[in-house]
Amino acid sequence: MITLTHFNNRSFLLNPFLIEQVESLPDTTITLTNGKKLIVKESPEEVGRIMAAFLKKISLISGLAAEEGVHRCSKAEQ
Template sequence: MIKLTHFNNQSFMLNAFLIEQVEALPDTTITLTTGKKLVVKETPEEVREKMSEFLKSISLVSGISGEEGVLRCSKAEE
């Protein structure tokens, strides 16, 4: 789970495995695998960093950097 912030300054935890897409529209919009969209205060880069740290913390990306793991997951969907 990663900690993010709504625009009303309320923090919430999001299951990182539900994230399908992160865009700057110009606000950071996260599309979930369910189709739901969330707008958060964090930049897309901050969301990516949080996801990378999460993946490292659960050893899902052992042998490669967390950032590289996130990029590989993104490219697998293309």
């Protein structure tokens, strides 16, 4: 989940896999895959950076888990 901010300054969590597009109309408008639209305080570039950081984070976690599994298998063979 990523953290974004409504215009009333309240933070909320959003599943980034539901985002279809992010536009500046002029306010940042996020269209979800179900057609719902959200207006947030972050710029489209900020939303992109937040999403990229999230995707890197989940890749790192799954990569470490896989690497740890390989390491355990190597030790089992010894």
